[in-house]
Amino acid sequence: MIGFIGFGEAAYEMAKGLTQEGVTGIIAYDPLLIEQDMSHIIKEKMTAVGVVPCADAKEVAIKRELLIVAVPAQFALAACEAVEEDLTASHLYVDVSASSPTVKKNIAAKIAKSNGKSVDAAMLGPLTVNQHKVPMFISGDGAHEFKKRMDPYGMNITVVSEQAGDASSIKLMRSIYMKGTAALLMELLEASRELKVEDQVLASIKETMEAVPFEQVVNQLVTGTSIHSERRGIELEGSLELLEQLSINSVMTQASKTKLDYVSQLGLRQSFKGNRPSTWQDVIDEMKVKHQASKAGEYHASK
Amino acid sequence: MIGFIGFGEAAYEMAKGLTQEGVTGIIAYDPLLIEQDMSHIIKEKMTAVGVVPCADAKEVAIKRELLIVAVPAQFALAACEAVEEDLTASHLYVDVSASSPTVKKNIAAKIAKSNGKSVDAAMLGPLTVNQHKVPMFISGDGAHEFKKRMDPYGMNITVVSEQAGDASSIKLMRSIYMKGTAALLMELLEASRELKVEDQVLASIKETMEAVPFEQVVNQLVTGTSIHSERRGIELEGSLELLEQLSINSVMTQASKTKLDYVSQLGLRQSFKGNRPSTWQDVIDEMKVKHQASKAGEYHASK
Numbered sequence: 001m002i003g004f005i006g007f008g009e010a011a012y013e014m015a016k017g018l019t020q021e022g023v024t025g026i027i028a029y030d031p032l033l034i035e036q037d038m039s040h041i042i043k044e045k046m047t048a049v050g051v052v053p054c055a056d057a058k059e060v061a062i063k064r065e066l067l068i069v070a071v072p073a074q075f076a077l078a079a080c081e082a083v084e085e086d087l088t089a090s091h092l093y094v095d096v097s098a099s100s101p102t103v104k105k106n107i108a109a110k111i112a113k114s115n116g117k118s119v120d121a122a123m124l125g126p127l128t129v130n131q132h133k134v135p136m137f138i139s140g141d142g143a144h145e146f147k148k149r150m151d152p153y154g155m156n157i158t159v160v161s162e163q164a165g166d167a168s169s170i171k172l173m174r175s176i177y178m179k180g181t182a183a184l185l186m187e188l189l190e191a192s193r194e195l196k197v198e199d200q201v202l203a204s205i206k207e208t209m210e211a212v213p214f215e216q217v218v219n220q221l222v223t224g225t226s227i228h229s230e231r232r233g234i235e236l237e238g239s240l241e242l243l244e245q246l247s248i249n250s251v252m253t254q255a256s257k258t259k260l261d262y263v264s265q266l267g268l269r270q271s272f273k274g275n276r277p278s279t280w281q282d283v284i285d286e287m288k289v290k291h292q293a294s295k296a297g298e299y300h301a302s303k
Numbered sequence: 304m305i306g307f308i309g310f311g312e313a314a315y316e317m318a319k320g321l322t323q324e325g326v327t328g329i330i331a332y333d334p335l336l337i338e339q340d341m342s343h344i345i346k347e348k349m350t351a352v353g354v355v356p357c358a359d360a361k362e363v364a365i366k367r368e369l370l371i372v373a374v375p376a377q378f379a380l381a382a383c384e385a386v387e388e389d390l391t392a393s394h395l396y397v398d399v400s401a402s403s404p405t406v407k408k409n410i411a412a413k414i415a416k417s418n419g420k421s422v423d424a425a426m427l428g429p430l431t432v433n434q435h436k437v438p439m440f441i442s443g444d445g446a447h448e449f450k451k452r453m454d455p456y457g458m459n460i461t462v463v464s465e466q467a468g469d470a471s472s473i474k475l476m477r478s479i480y481m482k483g484t485a486a487l488l489m490e491l492l493e494a495s496r497e498l499k500v501e502d503q504v505l506a507s508i509k510e511t512m513e514a515v516p517f518e519q520v521v522n523q524l525v526t527g528t529s530i531h532s533e534r535r536g537i538e539l540e541g542s543l544e545l546l547e548q549l550s551i552n553s554v555m556t557q558a559s560k561t562k563l564d565y566v567s568q569l570g571l572r573q574s575f576k577g578n579r580p581s582t583w584q585d586v587i588d589e590m591k592v593k594h595q596a597s598k599a600g601e602y603h604a605s606k
Contacts, residue, residue: 073541100541101498102548137507160503172542173495173504176556178511179535180487182524183562185583186590188479189525192472193587195404200463201476204440206517208481214509221485222492232482238376238403239475245405247594249565253479255558259486262552283489284496291550 003064004028005057005079006071007046010096010127014068016049017131021153027063029054061086066094066149073099080107084114091116092142092149096123101165101172108140108164117142120164122171130156139166180252187243187252194246222280225260226268233260266290306367307331308360308382309374310349313399313430317371319352320434324456330366332357364389369397369452376402383410387417394419395445395452399426404468404475411443411467420445423467425474433459442469483555490546490555497549525583528563529571536563569593 001023004011007030015026028051032038046053054060061067061083071079076097087093093111095104095118104120111118119142124135132155138146139161147157160166192198209217225232236257243250271286304326307314310333318329331354335341349356357363364370364386374382379400390396396414398407398421407423414421422445427438435458441449442464450460463469495501512520528535539560546553574589 098538098541100544137503160500166498166500166503168541169495169498169545170500170503170507172545173491173498173500174507174511175538175542176491176494176559177487177504177508178524179528179539179563180555180559181484182528182535183559184480184483184487185521185525186528186562186566186586188476189521189583189587190590191479192476193584194591195469195472195476197463197469197473197476198584198587200440200469200473201480202518202521204473204477205480208477209512209517214512215505218488218492218505221481222488225482225485225489232485235401235478236482238401238471239478241403242472242475249562251558251561251565252483252555255554256479256483256486258554259489259552260482262554263489280488280492281496281501284492287489287493288497 001025001064002027002066002068003054003060004030004051005060005067005069005083006030006075006097007032007042007051008070008072010123011068011070012045012049013127013131014070014096014134015046015051017133018153019050021132023153024050025052026050027052027054027060029057029060057082058086061091065090066092066146069093069095069097071097073097073103076103077106080110084110087111087114087116089115092119092146093117094119094121094138094142094146096121096136098122099168101168104140104168105165112141117145118164119143119146120167121146122167124171124174137167137170140164143167184252187248187250191243191246191248194248195242219280222283223276223278225263226283226286227272227274227276228269229260229263230269233257233264236260263287304328304367305330305369305371306357306363307333307354308363308370308372308386309333309378309400310335310345310354311373311375313426314371314373315348315352316430316434317373317399318349318354320436321456322353324435326456327353329353330355330357330363332360332363360385361389364394368393369395369449372396372398372400374400376400376406379406380409383413387413390414390417390419392418395422395448396420397422397424397441397445397449399424399439401425402471404471407443407471408468415444420448421467422446422449423470424449425470427474427477440470440473443467446470487555490551490553494546494549494551497551498545522583525586526579526581528566529586529589530575530577530579532563532566532571536560536567539563566590 007028028046030042032042033053043053069079076099093116095107108118119138119140122137127134135156137158137160141162143159147159160170192201240250240253268286310331331349333345335345336356346356372382379398379402396419398410411421422441422443425440430437438459440461440463444465446462450462463473495504543553543556571589
């Protein structure tokens with residue numbers, strides 16, 4: 001049923017999970033199969049989970065119509081090029097690599113030429129823990145079909161759009177928030193625990209974050225910051241001083257101050273005449289206007 | 304009943320709100336009262352809200368036992384010194400300035416010498432909007448008394464501890480999270496809207512942030528990052544590339560990557576032998592151990 005191109009940790013875990021769900025007939029190719037030293041090891045790994053090895057990627061593409069391509073990001077385009085002329089309108093090409101949205105779009109364009117359908121899949125966690133059930137965002141013209149075919153096997157797939165690149169973009173944007181929040185927490189918890197106020201600090205943040213639904217928190221924070229960035233930047237100096245006193249790494253707080261100063265210098269407060277705009281979208285759209293005006297200014301200045 | 308030392312915007316709004324709640328007998332001193340040009344204006348402001356002007360801070364301290372000191376942070380210590388010898392065991396000295404925890408502690412020590420009680424108050428929002436009802440964290444040996452006396456007038460006071468400095472520390476730590484989150488959001492929403500995936504990005508973050516109570520989110524993020532900081536730092540490179548492609552300011556994402564690299568370099572993964580620790584406290588405590596070991600190393604190296 002499924003052919004894997006690339007059989008590293010991700011494909012192995014996925015194949016293992018799917019086999020346990022009753023999927024049969026999985027075949028796979030991995031470049032290590034033709035490396036003398038490694039061939040033995042990778043073959044053993046495949047047969048351990050009931051996967052049949054292939055001689056090359058072309059063989060996988062010829063024998064199977066559902067291809068899951070799980071190669072390191074830097075090889076994703078090459079993997080596609082290795083099989084593109086063997087693809088037909090029946091093929092569903094699913095790239096689960098951590099490639100950029102641009103690479104995912106380029107792959108989708110190649111697949112479209114073959115009349116096959118493609119999926120940009122972004123995995124949102126380690127497969128070693130969740131195996132085939134890892135939360136996965138997908139987009140592309142084959143997204144709905146892939147979800148429909150895989151849902152019976154317990155996969156945790158969310159279709160985000162029919163545009164290749166979207167799933168990867170969402171993952172990368174989501175990452176900014178989740179990893180940034182982790183970094184912020186480490187910084188403030190180090191200081192708060194040193195000051196023995198960690199419980200109250202977390203309780204206070206919890207109260208604000210959980211008082212209203214997340215979308216309202218976003219709206220309050222972004223619209224408020226658009227007109228109060230200058231004052232808030234100055235207020236952060238107190239936090240920075242305290243971190244310095246405690247000799248605690250303050251890279252996130254410094255960046256927050258720099259970002260607030262950057263927002264101040266865009267002049268959003270003036271754009272909104274000091275009145276808080278209604279939605280975060282108003283703020284972001286005005287930021288874009290300011291950027292474009294500043295680029296136009298540079299253009300005129302350079303003439 | 305109440306004497307204000309410093310009568311800028313904060314004291315004015317508080318006095319106005321408290322007067323409307325039925326508080327009478329408020330007196331106040333502000334240095335502007337003795338500046339020829341400003342005296343008239345500040346007196347008018349006081350009388351407009353039923354506040355009686357005093358000749359100096361000492362007069363306020365002698366005539367009233369509940370003192371609310373609302374001066375700019377850099378004058379907070381001087382304001383205390385101006386009245387300390389007039390304070391008695393009946394005095395309750397409430398500093399609502401945005402001073403550092405250290406200044407708040409110094410003030411508390413001075414008040415303690417006079418046998419009076421003191422409050423470190425941190426205001427968590429603009430008084431122009433909430434007046435006397437602005438959310439306020441307080442700490443210090445006079446905290447419970449102040450809350451008891453002011454609750455009947457609709458003030459929104461939370462006692463956080465009996466240690467001066469704690470209220471201000473909590474405010475400064477909370478600030479790191481709230482302002483940092485705002486800065487993160489502006490960065491990722493600028494990019495997400497440009498990519499037209501903003502709704503899915505917010506929905507995905509919302510799902511994760513609201514799936515479990517905030518304290519569990521904190522635990523997952525901090526413990527996970529302690530052992531996966533290196534991988535997560537590398538993953539952020541994709542987000543950075545995308546921001547660069549879109550010409551969007553990436554100061555927060557860059558800082559997050561720097562912070563993750565910093566955590567990796569501390570060697571927490573090795574400390575925990577690759578196993579996720581149970582609580583965020585384990586992580587923060589191990590960070591402290593690592594810092595101390597590295598300081599000791601520097602000490603030995605410099606000998």
